[in-house]
Amino acid sequence: MKFGFKYWSEPTPRKIRRVAGALGTAGVAGCGFALLREEIWIAVVLLSLAVGGTFVAKLFAENP
Numbered sequence: 001m002k003f004g005f006k007y008w009s010e011p012t013p014r015k016i017r018r019v020a021g022a023l024g025t026a027g028v029a030g031c032g033f034a035l036l037r038e039e040i041w042i043a044v045v046l047l048s049l050a051v052g053g054t055f056v057a058k059l060f061a062e063n064p
Contacts, residue, residue: 007061020057024050 001013012020027050034043 001063002061003059005059007059010061012058012060013062016057016060020054024054026050027053 002010027046031043031046031050034040034046
């Protein structure tokens with residue numbers, strides 16, 4: 001498995017996509033619950049982690 005900005009356009013491995021999708025979904029759901037409880041700082045942190053995690057997952061590529 002390779003990692004870096006030059007692999008941005010390469011296909012992301014299936015396992016990495018699944019983990020990133022699950023963590024992104026959990027982060028957005030947690031963000032919604034935090035907003036309902038009026039804890040804005042928790043919502044911002046969870047949303048930032050969800051977006052950052054999916055961004056980092058895009059940098060992985062499979063071995064040729």
